[in-house]
Amino acid sequence: MADLEKFRAETRAWLEQNCPPEMRKPMTSDGDTFWGGRNAKFSSDAQRVWFERMRDKGWTVPHWPKEYGGGGLDGEEAKIVRQEMAAIGARQPLTSFGISMLGPALLQYGTEEQKKEHLPKITAGLIRWCQGYSEPNAGSDLASLQTRAVGDGDDYIINGQKIWTSYANYADWIFCLVRTDPAAKKHDGISFILFDMTSKGVSTKPILLISGYSPFCETFFDNVRVPKSHVVGTVNRGWDVAKYLLQHERAMISGMGERGVGRPLGQIAADSVGADAQGRLDDAQLRSQIASFEVDEAALAAAAERAVDLAKAGQSHPAFSSAMKYYGTELNKRRYEILMSAGGIDALEWESDRSRGGARPRAWLRTKANSIEGGTSEVMLGIVAKRILDLPGA
């Protein structure tokens, strides 16, 4: 315990000294997130300095082993780093699907060679990954995917199409689900494979969304040649890897509402709605919606903390991330409905500088995907019902 308190004090001092003031302000646009990759650009010098210092300390991913570029911290220490970063509002120095999705799967299922090849490039922000899961006819029923990988000597030849591939147009590599045995039952003929997005035959096409942005792409594979050694885990057992990764993806999405400390919703609302003589929001219904939201938000934060502690204690259910994904995404949608209501007419502007290019309404529309991507809310409830509650049925 005394060691942990010492670690906390050291962490606090180090962050205080090394986190630039600009990196302690709430993020206001997509450009504030640093994703890394071959073509990465820093939006500011402060962003670069912060990233480099955290990378050199191994704290882009504090809990991964040091040999792969992580910080080698145990669960308690990593929690302290998170708490101390949150306490000063420090931004994540590096955000990537390599950290939140592929990494955990590689650590669990990858060969030593695969780990050594890929993990250090993730922690150092050198390679940006994207996820090739959904297909036009394989959404909630993901296991019905049809992208084919056919053996040809030491390689596979991959043909097919993925959709909703987040930032595929910026990604350097893809982790991809492909069908390696079309004769097997749908869950039993899938493999999990990695390849370079610059491979011949890969092309991407951004999809324009209701937010006016194109974070998702259609991704096409036309006779893409990939070495068989790039399969993670056992051939035809890719569904195990896919499910394991999805647990981490869902945990990540459930936390998307937590972006630094920021101003309380009630105060944001007071700016536009106004307050009465006692300082209460001049919209009793909105005030009550915000307060209820904040009760639920605080409870969810406690549940997220507890989920980590339960996992550490070996007491968590593997499907619990589905529960958190459901609640976290529905809550984030509520947050943005409140923000839109609080902003009133001002939150409707779509292009002006005044509205930072319609940042709020675009973010509001973006949240509507939260309860669809990574498994819909309905799929999450189905997983909880069957895997945790053991209710009968298909």
Added chain:
Amino acid sequence: MALVLTEEQSMLRDSARGLISDKAPVAHLRALRDGKDTTGFSRELWKTFAEMGFSGLLVPDQFGGSGLGCVEAGIVMEEIGRTLMPSPFLATSVLAASALSRGGSEAQKAQHLPKIADGSLLAALAIDEGAKHRPLQTKLQAARSGNGFKLSGDKAFVVDGHTADLLIVAARTVGSAGDKNGLTLFLVDPKAKGLAVERTAMVDSHNAARIVFDNVEVNADSVLGEVDQGFGLLEGVLNIGRGAVASEMVGLSDEVFGRTVTYLKERKQFGKAIGEFQALQHRAAELYIDIEITRAAVLKALQALDADLGKAATAVAVAKARAGTTATLAVQEGVQMHGGMGMTDQFDIGFFMKRARVCQELFGDSNFHTDQLASGKGY
């Protein structure tokens, strides 16, 4: 601190669960109700609680207790919630023990705390006066009289007030309803002249009383804490009580939910278990998620109370607000999913619904605590 129970806490839970599920299943409450028992709980079982160290759980070691904290009290309350056991634990061992150990003089502590720990003294906290919990609105007057005070006014919803050997009464010594300043806590003998206790039969078959004070004389030694400055002490004690009731509601919700899921697997209609229907599966899953999130919020609040009582208000407001809405949802879904059987007195589900309604009101309902949170954050 990790948001999970320690090994010692898990052992406490197991022993509390063993005792309570064995000696006081829901049938115990049903028997007390049907027999129109005038005490409303089992004194024999209370002796066992004392022998096991539960009654003095929050009493400091030097006064014969175990000196444990709110997390441990919450663990016992959660088990009480599972079987709806009527017990002096909340009023005596949580509220009175906290008030005395935090606000009492050495003499007051030495006089009362050992008796709470050994189970020989029952106490009750008299706060509410109107239909809703509004401690700041306290009107019961304590007028100075000689060396002491004269108390006049009414109290309602006094948990275990009918069996108490000692009352802790919130009264106004100066100022008017709504003022933080001017509240004082008094230790009052329920047998004092001018004091009338009426046991009020409640919807949940648990124990409460209305108490009328007609110029009840108390001496200066009966002040608990400081004259006029009792609100801080009271708020701390209430927050401990809120954490405890929130735990009871977690236990209650979890039990109702468990019974309901079992029923979904057993009950067959249209040739299959009704738990196969997606409409019910999704509702069950939502309720499960709601309960687990509330459980975390409540444990967070209990840990916050133990870490620093003065800084726990927000966490407690979140916990009590969440626990209220979760329990309300759990009992409604419980009755609905049990169908017609859920409406019968023969099934236990209705007992849980009734108790949940009372727990909601106890020390502030979800609306009260949600409003507290908003005011605390300045909007």
